[in-house]
Amino acid sequence: MNKELRKAVIAGNWKMNKTPLETAELINELKPLVKDADCDVVVCVPYVDLQTALYCAENTNIKVAAQNCHWETSGAYTGEISTTMLKEMGVEYVVTGHSERRTYFGDTDITVQKRTRAALDAGMTVILCIGEYLEQREQNITFEVVSMQTKIALEGVKEEELDRVIIAYEPVWAIGTGKTATAEQANEVNKFIRELIAELYSPEAADKFVVQYGGSMNAQNAEELLAQPDVDGGLIGGASLKVADFATIVKAASK
Numbered sequence: 001m002n003k004e005l006r007k008a009v010i011a012g013n014w015k016m017n018k019t020p021l022e023t024a025e026l027i028n029e030l031k032p033l034v035k036d037a038d039c040d041v042v043v044c045v046p047y048v049d050l051q052t053a054l055y056c057a058e059n060t061n062i063k064v065a066a067q068n069c070h071w072e073t074s075g076a077y078t079g080e081i082s083t084t085m086l087k088e089m090g091v092e093y094v095v096t097g098h099s100e101r102r103t104y105f106g107d108t109d110i111t112v113q114k115r116t117r118a119a120l121d122a123g124m125t126v127i128l129c130i131g132e133y134l135e136q137r138e139q140n141i142t143f144e145v146v147s148m149q150t151k152i153a154l155e156g157v158k159e160e161e162l163d164r165v166i167i168a169y170e171p172v173w174a175i176g177t178g179k180t181a182t183a184e185q186a187n188e189v190n191k192f193i194r195e196l197i198a199e200l201y202s203p204e205a206a207d208k209f210v211v212q213y214g215g216s217m218n219a220q221n222a223e224e225l226l227a228q229p230d231v232d233g234g235l236i237g238g239a240s241l242k243v244a245d246f247a248t249i250v251k252a253a254s255k
């Protein structure tokens with residue numbers, strides 16, 4: 001497997017943080033700090049911040065993502081946002097299957113599959129989140145869980161669409177808890193996901209496929225995690241809200 005074939009992606013998941021005004025402040029501070037990054041830089045912002053984020057990130061190397069999307073293009077789905085709406089705004093990236101959506105808002109492997117399909121059909125790039133709960137890790141079924149989540153989410157996704165799919169392996173026990181997976185634990189699962197992509201598609205597709213790690217990645221531990229052969233970037237929650245820390249992680253991914 002060849003890491004040179006992949007460009008790392010560092011994505012900040014702001015979750016339900018930052019108003020539009022704060023969004024402008026953060027992105028304007030971030031811009032000069034990441035302008036020479038040798039990795040892709042994405043900010044995943046709340047829906048109401050998208051317009052501001054797109055405006056502030058225009059003509060920069062910062063890409064803007066939504067944190068979710070519905071699978072229908074329009075209809076009676078109060079409170080939901082479609083890929084048609086996102087695309088018209090100019091949003092090119094979207095997160096699907098974040099564990100907070102799965103845990104608190106009833107997202108299932110099937111709805112994650114439908115959201116992923118809708119985003120790909122709209123021409124968007126998807127950051128697809130998968131990962132096991134602590135109980136599942138303790139039962140030694142991590143590989144079964146991530147395998148099932150990946151297979152269901154990618155059902156019907158063609159090999160030629162894979163350059164618009166990024167998988168973020170996020171062990172749920174490490175998200176927002178300050179408990180990071182060790183570099184070995186992260187790499188072990190990321191490697192497993194890559195092997196699964198090779199099995200489902202082809203070794204060539206797997207070599208090019210970006211698998212991020214997410215779960216309490218921060219300015220201190222990023223370098224070690226990102227140095228792992230199968231860790232192609234990170235999905236970063238808490239630390240992405242601190243400009244200097246996020247920029248340090250981007251720098252670590254650019255080495």
Ligand code: PEP
Nearest residue numbers: 175176214215216237238
């Ligand atoms: C996340 O929101 O995807 C995440 C990994 O959060 P944190 O970095 O805060 O654990």
